[in-house]
Structures are given as structure tokens and as C-alpha cells.
Amino acid sequence: MDISFSEQDLQFKEEIRSGLENDFPSHIREKQNQGIALSKDDRIDFHKFLYDKGWAGYNWPVEYGGTGWSLVQIYLFLNELAYANCPTILPFGLNMVGPVIYTFGNQEQKDKFLPDILKFNAWWCQGYSEPGSGSDLASLKTKAVLDSDNYIVNGSKTWTTLAQYADWIFCLVRTETTQKKQEGISFLLIDMKSPGIEVKPIITIDGEHEVNSVFFTDVKVPTSNLIGEEGKGWTYAKFLLAHERFGIGAVPASKVQLQKLKDKTENLNDAELNKNIAELEIDLMALEFTELRCLAVISEGGNPGPESSILKIRGTEIQQRLTELLIEAAGQYILPYEGPEGFDSNRIPAGPDYASESVARYLNYRKTSIYGGSNEIQKNIIAKAILGV
Amino acid sequence: MNLTYSDEQNMLREQVLKFCETNYDFTDREKILKTDIGYDIANWNQFAELGWLAIPFSEDNGGFNFGPVELTVLFEEFGKSLVVEPYLSSIVMSGTIIENSNCPNKKEILEKIISGEHQISVAYAESNIGYNFFDVVTAVDEKDGKLLLNGSKLLVLNAANSNQYIVLVNYNSEISLVLVDKESKGLTLQSFKTLDGQTCGEITFENVLLNQDSILAHGENAKSLFNKMLDISILCICAESVGAMTASYQKTVQYTKERKQFGQPISNFQVLQHRMVDMFIETEITKSLLIKATLQLDMNEPEASKTISALKVQVGKAGKLVGQQAVQLHGGMGVSNEMSIGHYLKRFTAIDAMFGNTQHHLNKYITI
Numbered sequence: 001m002d003i004s005f006s007e008q009d010l011q012f013k014e015e016i017r018s019g020l021e022n023d024f025p026s027h028i029r030e031k032q033n034q035g036i037a038l039s040k041d042d043r044i045d046f047h048k049f050l051y052d053k054g055w056a057g058y059n060w061p062v063e064y065g066g067t068g069w070s071l072v073q074i075y076l077f078l079n080e081l082a083y084a085n086c087p088t089i090l091p092f093g094l095n096m097v098g099p100v101i102y103t104f105g106n107q108e109q110k111d112k113f114l115p116d117i118l119k120f121n122a123w124w125c126q127g128y129s130e131p132g133s134g135s136d137l138a139s140l141k142t143k144a145v146l147d148s149d150n151y152i153v154n155g156s157k158t159w160t161t162l163a164q165y166a167d168w169i170f171c172l173v174r175t176e177t178t179q180k181k182q183e184g185i186s187f188l189l190i191d192m193k194s195p196g197i198e199v200k201p202i203i204t205i206d207g208e209h210e211v212n213s214v215f216f217t218d219v220k221v222p223t224s225n226l227i228g229e230e231g232k233g234w235t236y237a238k239f240l241l242a243h244e245r246f247g248i249g250a251v252p253a254s255k256v257q258l259q260k261l262k263d264k265t266e267n268l269n270d271a272e273l274n275k276n277i278a279e280l281e282i283d284l285m286a287l288e289f290t291e292l293r294c295l296a297v298i299s300e301g302g303n304p305g306p307e308s309s310i311l312k313i314r315g316t317e318i319q320q321r322l323t324e325l326l327i328e329a330a331g332q333y334i335l336p337y338e339g340p341e342g343f344d345s346n347r348i349p350a351g352p353d354y355a356s357e358s359v360a361r362y363l364n365y366r367k368t369s370i371y372g373g374s375n376e377i378q379k380n381i382i383a384k385a386i387l388g389v
Numbered sequence: 390m391n392l393t394y395s396d397e398q399n400m401l402r403e404q405v406l407k408f409c410e411t412n413y414d415f416t417d418r419e420k421i422l423k424t425d426i427g428y429d430i431a432n433w434n435q436f437a438e439l440g441w442l443a444i445p446f447s448e449d450n451g452g453f454n455f456g457p458v459e460l461t462v463l464f465e466e467f468g469k470s471l472v473v474e475p476y477l478s479s480i481v482m483s484g485t486i487i488e489n490s491n492c493p494n495k496k497e498i499l500e501k502i503i504s505g506e507h508q509i510s511v512a513y514a515e516s517n518i519g520y521n522f523f524d525v526v527t528a529v530d531e532k533d534g535k536l537l538l539n540g541s542k543l544l545v546l547n548a549a550n551s552n553q554y555i556v557l558v559n560y561n562s563e564i565s566l567v568l569v570d571k572e573s574k575g576l577t578l579q580s581f582k583t584l585d586g587q588t589c590g591e592i593t594f595e596n597v598l599l600n601q602d603s604i605l606a607h608g609e610n611a612k613s614l615f616n617k618m619l620d621i622s623i624l625c626i627c628a629e630s631v632g633a634m635t636a637s638y639q640k641t642v643q644y645t646k647e648r649k650q651f652g653q654p655i656s657n658f659q660v661l662q663h664r665m666v667d668m669f670i671e672t673e674i675t676k677s678l679l680i681k682a683t684l685q686l687d688m689n690e691p692e693a694s695k696t697i698s699a700l701k702v703q704v705g706k707a708g709k710l711v712g713q714q715a716v717q718l719h720g721g722m723g724v725s726n727e728m729s730i731g732h733y734l735k736r737f738t739a740i741d742a743m744f745g746n747t748q749h750h751l752n753k754y755i756t757i
Binding site: 001002003004005006009072274275278279281282283285286287289290292293295296299300307310313314376379380382383386387388389 | 390391393394642645646662663666669673674677684687702
């Protein structure tokens with residue numbers, strides 16, 4: 001056993017670090033450091049920056065324009081991004097639909113979609129959850145009926161992240177009503193400009209407009225936008241979720257957040273708070289090493305499988321506890337709060353500078369234990385697949 | 390970065406597993422606990438024959454020169470069966486100090502330890518100093534050209550079976566580690582059973598006569614040697630705890646599959662499933678920290694001591710959760726002394742209390 005990274009890996013890390021130091025756009029860096037919400041253009045600029053550095057396809061194979069990096073390199077890359085306080089890479093194109101297209105799509109689809117995903121010329125969103133289908137995703141009802149060269153789609157999707165900016169949506173739709181609910185599902189790519197699509201904002205408890213409802217009324221989708229085979233959508237959906245798992249523990253982001261928490265609360269000299277922070281730091285250290293253990297298993301050609309559910313559960317618990325400690329530290333000064341944009345510079349309420357941001361994060365991060373398969377669903381997975389009960 | 394065990398390490402694991410399967414089911418253990426000495430001499434001799442008593446020592450001293458990784462493999466397997474033989478006190482604690490001390494006849498002593506015929510215990514705890522072990526009152530003083538030891542020590546593991554004691558003392562206003570024969574004049578011993586069925590002793594020293602060769606280490610050397618002993622010992626009991634957690638959650642899963650209520654196995658109930666998942670997660674998370682601490686100690690990294698404190702905190706919290714929930718999910722059987730499951734809880738409780746409990750190490754973690 002050996003805990004250290006190889007010379008080449010360390011050199012790789014240095015290259016990423018210096019690339020970020022020199023070229024990370026300063027207007028994004030400033031907003032990130034001040035905890036200000038990013039605009040649509042900021043997000044696009046960030047992804048264009050990744051593309052210009054040759055990093056956009058960080059987890060893609062070389063033949064589709066990716067970097068072909070090893071898992072260790074991907075791990076180090078994502079760590080460096082977090083340490084540099086970069087925004088999160090939007091996963092819908094690069095981590096989700098991209099790998100589905102290059103794995104299950106036909107040549108025409110690869111040529112049409114992959115370059116724009118890499119260059120971030122197209123903004124993608126995910127059409128999975130429905131009002132009646134959350135944890136029981138396979139019960140979804142949005143219907144696609146074949147009509148010569150088109151599918152006619154009717155139904156609705158919900159919790160669609162940043163759909164208000166999206167050019168495309170990938171959707172799970174029901175093309176057949178079958179006895180086994182997983183079998184009649186297909187995977188469709190839908191142009192958000194299609195007539196019959198309506199996007200309505202859902203405002204979350206922090207006041208943020210991040211998620212949406214998307215309604216489909218007789219939306220025409222060319223059959224050439226069907227991925228793989230009709231009725232095999234569930235297989236592709238599961239593949240996509242497996243792709244999503246890695247990095248779901250959000251360890252580097254939590255490390256950055258923990259450091260911020262320590263810096264902000266250092267001069268409070270609150271022994272109880274310091275103890276809570278220390279316990280959280282220990283939990284995070286243990287989680288980070290658990291992630292490395294998973295990484296080691298994959299690098300050896302193995303499959304960590306359901307054990308990675310641990311990363312989702314513990315990672316999100318830690319993310320949430322971090323937000324809780326920050327509002328605890330801010331105490332009564334959290335009361336003035338008008339939304340995620342904070343306050344105008346000419347009317348700032350008294351109290352620590354992190355008070356308003358801490359409320360936004362606390363309320364916003366309640367989502368983490370709910371999305372991506374709720375933590376209860378993750379426990380069901382572990383119970384069944386590992387404990388065998 | 391490589392986190393796989395070597396073939397040699399896997400073989401050791403297999404060997405210990407096989408030994409425990411053959412010699413250490415719960416009824417075997419019960420019999421051992423009922424004996425006066427509190428462990429099985431035949432088992433100890435077998436440890437010697439299998440070479441396990443030589444694991445951490447250098448080749449010069451007749452050992453295998455293995456490191457923390459092998460020790461944690463051994464202890465993890467011990468933990469699964471709640472092995473009570475005095476490996477921690479005789480080999481890890483005493484062995485570490487003797488091997489790294491100024492002891493003039495260390496080679497000879499280590500040879501006898503490795504062969505299983507000689508045992509030593511470390512006497513460090515006292516009644517009024519808690520976990521601040523260096524605040525010792527027990528002292529060695531020079532009187533008429535003689536070195537005299539006075540004071541008393543408690544919680545000395547396996548004390549009644551040891552031939553010698555390494556005693557943490559104050560000498561010339563500095564910390565010293567001295568080696569004392571059990572048969573010395575002025576030494577009295579009272580033995581107790583511990584909550585988890587092991588043995589410990591209280592030792593009183595009244596004008597016990599020492600010579601210069603008795604001093605194993607003095608001043609800063611003694612302190613750093615004692616801390617080195619603490620680090621490796623904590624690592625070992627944490628590995629033991631991970632093994633005990635693994636056994637606890639696995640036995641609990643098995644039991645809930647067999648136990649039927651309301652016409653079905655109680656493992657069907659989601660509230661119990663999620664509880665067992667929590668036990669599993671705590672075990673895996675603790676194992677991660679164990680591996681990290683082990684490798685850092687193996688590489689002599691300066692961060693190792695801090696990680697070991699983090700590990701002791703995690704082991705304390707996880708052991709409590711896993712141990713208590715294992716008892717809870719076994720229902721009445723969990724609190725029955727005739728079932729193994731409650732004995733794991735006792736061991737978790739003892740492990741947390743040893744070498745600084747959760748709160749102590751959390752504070753230490755903050756100040757390091």
C-alpha cells in the first residue's frame with residue numbers, strides 16, 4: 001500500500017493549478033469569492049474557458065474530443081477546480097447526455113451534438129422527474145406517440161435545473177405502456193425551441209430561481225432524436241446515473257467551504273463551535289479517503305458499485321452540516337434576508353458579512369439530500385445490494 | 390497511490406481468520422474468560438509458533454520487520470472474534486518501548502517475548518491525572534546512592550501475567566521509563582477483571598530498588614518513546630474496533646434475516662434496514678480513516694499523530710453507534726450475556742476509554 005501520487009500525477013496537478021492561476025476569468029473569480037450568484041453569461045464564459053484550455057471533455061475519451069485522462073487525473077483536476085473556487089461544471093451536457101450519446105447514439109447524432117456540448121454552444125437540461133414520479137422514476141407518464149417521422153410528446157417534467165437557459169432537454173418518455181414499467185421508456189433529445197414547450201419557474205425556499213416545471217403539449221420531436229432503441233431508455237438512464245456518481249460526495253467543494261467557515265469564525269473563539277467544526281473536518285477527512293478507496297478499486301479495474309452510495313449520503317450530510325454551522329456562527333444576524341442576491345451596497349444590515357450568504361446556502365442545500373436519488377433511496381440501494389436484506 | 394494489500398498481507402489475514410474460525414468461537418472465548426489468567430496459554434504459544442509475536446520487531450532483534458499495515462490486519466481480524474490474548478500489552482505496547490529504548494539486554498528480552506515465554510506490561514495510568522499521562526506522581530528518587538521507586542499505577546493490562554513492568558515515572562523532574570521486575574521487593578499487585586472480560590492490575594511500589602540499567606529512556610526521549618507507543622497502540626485498537634464493527638453489523642444482518650415477527654423476517658422492515666445501513670456506513674468510513682492513519686504512520690509522516698487522534702474520535706463515535714444498534718436490533722437477545730453481540734458493545738466501550746476517549750482526542754485534534 002502506498003498513499004502518495006506518482007511524479008507524473010503531481011506534475012499534472014501543477015499544470016492544472018498554474019493554468020487556473022493564469023487564465024481563470026477574473027470577473028467570475030471575483031463573484032465566486034464574494035459568494036454572488038453567477039449570471040447565464042458567466043456560466044457560459046466559464047465553460048468556454050474550460051474548452052479553450054482543452055479541459056472541457058475531462059472525462060471523455062480522446063476519440064470524441066475528450067482528454068482521455070485517467071481517473072486519478074480526473075480526481076486531481078476536479079480538486080484543483082474546487083480549490084481555485086471555480087463554479088461547478090454543469091453536468092447535464094458534459095457528464096450526462098454527452099456520455100449517453102457517444103456510448104449509445106448513432107454517428108449522425110454524435111456529429112450533430114457532441115461538438116456543441118464540448119464547446120458549450122448548447123445548454124442542456126435534464127428531463128427525468130415528473131410531478132408524480134420522484135424516487136419512483138420509472139413510473140413516469142410523459143408520453144411520446146409515433147406519428148410517421150415524429151414523436152408527439154405530451155406531459156410534464158419538473159425540478160428541471162436551469163431549464164430557463166436551456167437550448168436542449170434530454171427526456172425519459174413513455175413510448176409504450178408495458179407490464180414492467182421500466183420497459184416502455186425511451187430516451188429522447190428535444191429542442192427547447194419546439195412549439196408546445198412551456199417553462200415555468202419554481203422558486204425554492206432560498207428565493208432562488210434554479211429549477212423549473214417544463215410542460216409539453218403536442219411537441220413534435222423528429223425520430224432521428226431517439227437515442228438507441230425505442231423502449232431501452234431505462235438502460236441508458238441507469239448508465240447515466242452511474243456516470244453521475246463519481247464526485248457526488250463533493251469532497252473538494254466541502255473542503256473549500258470548511259476552510260471558509262474556519263476563516264470566518266476564527267475570531268469568535270467559540271469552543272463549542274470549534275469542536276463541531278473539528279468533528280466535521282474529521283468526517284470530511286474520512287469521506288475523502290473513502291472516495292480514494294473507491295477510486296483505487298476502479299483504477300484496478302474493479303467496480304465500487306453500490307458502495308459509492310456512501311459518498312452521496314455522507315457527502316450531502318457534510319455539505320448540509322457545513323451550512324448549519326455557518327448560520328449557527330452568524331446567530332441572530334441571519335434575520336435580515338431578502339434573497340440569494342444579498343443586499344445593495346448602500347443598504348447593508350449589521351452583522352457578519354457572511355450572514356445573508358449563510359442563509360441562502362442553508363436553505364438551498366436542503367436539496368442535496370433529496371436530489372440524485374434521495375438519501376433514503378441510497379440507503380435502500382445499500383440495504384438490498386450490499387446487506388442483502 | 391495503491392490501496393491494495395500485498396499477497397503477504399492477505400496471507401496473514403487468511404491465517405488469522407482461519408485460526409479464529411478453528412479456535413475462537415464464542416463458547417471457546419467464554420471458557421477462556423473464566424480462567425484465572427484470563428487468556429489461553431495454548432493460543433499464545435500458537436501465536437509464537439505462527440510467528441505473530443515477531444511481527445513488529447526488526448530482523449536484528451529476531452522479528453519480521455513488518456509495520457503498521459500488518460499489525461492492523463492482525464488486529465482487525467482479532468476484533469471480529471474479540472480475541473483476548475495480551476497481544477496489545479505484551480507485543481505492541483511493551484515491545485515498542487523495549488525495542489526503541491536504551492535497555493542493555495533488549496535483544497535477550499525481545500527474544501523471550503517473541504518466543505512467548507516472557508511478558509511485560511506498561512504501567513502508565515494513575516488515579517488523579519486522567520489522560521494527562523505525563524503528570525505522573527509516581528517517582529524515582531536517589532537516596533544514599535540508591536534509586537528508589539515509590540507510587541502506584543492502575544489499569545495495567547495483563548498485570549498478573551507479566552514478568553516485568555515498564556513504569557512511567559518522574560525522575561529528576563523529568564519523565565522516565567523504567568523497567569521493574571514483578572518479583573521486586575516492595576512491589577504489590579492487586580488484579581481486576583475489566584468490563585470486557587480482560588484483566589488489569591493496580592500496582593504499588595514502596596521503596597522498590599532500581600539500578601541505572603533499569604532506566605529505559607529519560608527526558609524528551611522517554612516522552613517521544615511513550616508517544617510513539619501510544620500512536621501505534623491506538624492504531625491497533627482502532628483496527629480491532631473496525632473488525633468488531635464489521636462482525637457486529639454482519640451478525641445483526643444475519644439475525645434480522647432469521648428472526649421472524651408479525652409473520653415475516655424483521656429484516657423486511659425498512660426502519661431496521663436503514664439502521665443497518667448506518668452501521669455499515671460507519672464501519673466503512675472508519676476503515677477509510679484507519680487506512681489513512683496506518684499509511685501515514687508507516688511513512689512517518691508528521692501529520693500521522695493528528696490523523697490518529699481523528700481516527701480515535703471516529704472509532705469512539707462509530708463504535709458507540711454500531712455497538713448500541715447491534716444490541717437494539719437483537720432485542721432481548723442483545724442484552725443477554727450468553728449472546729456474543731453484547732460483548733462487542735463492551736469492547737467498544739473499553740476501547741473508547743483507553744488511551745484518551747473521544748472528547749480527549751477531539752480536543753487534542755483541535756490543538757495539534
